[in-house]
Amino acid sequence: MPPVHSSPFFQMENPAILSLLRHSTTPGEKRTKSTGGLLKMFKLFPMLTSGCKMVALLGRPRKPLLKDNATTGTIFGYRKGRMSLAIQEDPHCMPIFVIELPMHSSAFHKEMASDIVRIALESDTKTQKKKLLEEFVWAVYCNGRKTGFSIRRKQMSDDELYVMQHLRGVSMGAGVLPSPSEKETAYGELTYMRARFERVVGSKDSEALYMINPDGAAGPELSIFFVRAH
Numbered sequence: 001m002p003p004v005h006s007s008p009f010f011q012m013e014n015p016a017i018l019s020l021l022r023h024s025t026t027p028g029e030k031r032t033k034s035t036g037g038l039l040k041m042f043k044l045f046p047m048l049t050s051g052c053k054m055v056a057l058l059g060r061p062r063k064p065l066l067k068d069n070a071t072t073g074t075i076f077g078y079r080k081g082r083m084s085l086a087i088q089e090d091p092h093c094m095p096i097f098v099i100e101l102p103m104h105s106s107a108f109h110k111e112m113a114s115d116i117v118r119i120a121l122e123s124d125t126k127t128q129k130k131k132l133l134e135e136f137v138w139a140v141y142c143n144g145r146k147t148g149f150s151i152r153r154k155q156m157s158d159d160e161l162y163v164m165q166h167l168r169g170v171s172m173g174a175g176v177l178p179s180p181s182e183k184e185t186a187y188g189e190l191t192y193m194r195a196r197f198e199r200v201v202g203s204k205d206s207e208a209l210y211m212i213n214p215d216g217a218a219g220p221e222l223s224i225f226f227v228r229a230h
Contacts, residue, residue, distance in 0.1 A: 070198065070199075071088070071089060071196070071197045071209060072087070072088040072089070072171070072194065072195075072197070073085070073086070073088075073196075073197045073209055073211070073224065074086045074163070074167065074193070076190065076191065076192035076193070077191065078105065078187035078188050078189070078190055079105050079188030079191060080104075080106075080186070080187045081104065081187045081188075082100055082101060082102070082103060083100075083103050083108050084099065084100045084101065084160060084163075085098070085099050085101055085224070086098045086163075086164065087133070088164075091167065091168060091169055091170060091171060091194075092169065094164070095156070095164065096133060097133045097152060098152065098153040098156055098160060099138065099153060100153070101119075101140055101147070101150060102150050103142060103148075105188075105191070107147075108142070114143060115221065116221060117142070117143060117221065117223070118141075118142070118143055118144075118222075118223045118224075118225070119140070119142050119222075119223070119225070120140070120141040120142075120224075120225040121139070121150075121224070121225065121226050122138065122139045122141070122227045122228075122229060123135040123138055123226075123229065124139065124229045125137075125228060125229070132205060132206070132207055132226055132228055133226060135152065135228060136151050136152045137150075137151055137152075138152065158180070159180060162177075163190070166178075170194055171194075172195050172196055172214055173192075173193075173194050174191075174193040174194070175192065176191055176192075177191075178190075195211045195212065195214075197209035197210060197212060197224070198210045198212055206225070206226065206227050206228070207226045208223060208224065208225050208226070209225075210223050211223065
């Protein structure tokens with residue numbers, strides 16, 4: 001089997017993913033550069049000082065600012081640790097999907113250099129009794145490169161619960177959270193990026209999340225695919 005190269009335009013052979021891909025990000029097509037997108041802000045994390053403990057685009061309101069059907073996605077983790085992904089139907093609700101990605105923060109930052117990040121999670125289950133996001137074991141790909149396997153959380157860890165509680169009410173934003181413990185000394189600061197996503201259901205075995213850019217830039221900066229193999 002030929003190697004899969006790390007590229008935002010990698011050849012996805014899975015028909016379920018191909019059917020979900022947006023034409024706005026096909027190879028060779030001109031794409032408007034985002035000047036204020038969340039990924040752009042997330043790239044500034046290495047420049048943030050330890051004194052900057054909270055950077056949010058929309059603050060922390062008591063009530064949701066955006067009353068629509070957009071799904072909330074949060075990518076977070078310690079600078080020297082692995083990144084986690086949490087999916088929520090609403091920032092005030094508990095996540096419907098939480099997983100620790102087999103990717104260190106430094107590797108994820110390198111992938112963001114392409115300005116387009118595609119994360120694909122594939123479940124090789126042999127049964128269809130569960131809903132797609134209820135599957136446990138996932139193979140994880142980032143921009144075409146397989147990064148490893150992960151298991152969906154049955155229960156959130158203390159750090160994950162801490163992040164969800166502190167970001168409750170934040171519709172979108174990126175920054176650094178105060179560390180819940182002394183981990184910051186060993187693992188660096190706790191960073192996060194939260195965005196709103198358009199959720200597209202291809203079938204009972206395929207879904208996609210397309211990040212909604214806050215500045216109205218053309219084309220999604222971040223896409224997340226969930227696929228269950230037959």
